[in-house]
Amino acid sequence: MPKDLYAYAEVRALPCIGHPPKFAPETWTVTDDWPNPAPVTEVEINLFEAWLGGLFDEFFETIP
Secondary structure, eight states: OOSOTTGGGOOOOOOOOSSOOOOOGGGOOOOOOOOSSOOOOHHHHHHHHHHHHHHHHHHHHSOO
């Protein structure tokens, strides 16, 4: 019998191949290719109202 039955769960670092990724925000490119207005289906609207309806009502009541 093996002495340590949980040895399979050891975390080992994966080898890095190539250059490390650049995480500097200055090098990021943001693009927007969504149509204007963005298409929203009736099902999506119903979903948002079901999950967030109370929050929306509370938020829009406070707006003068």
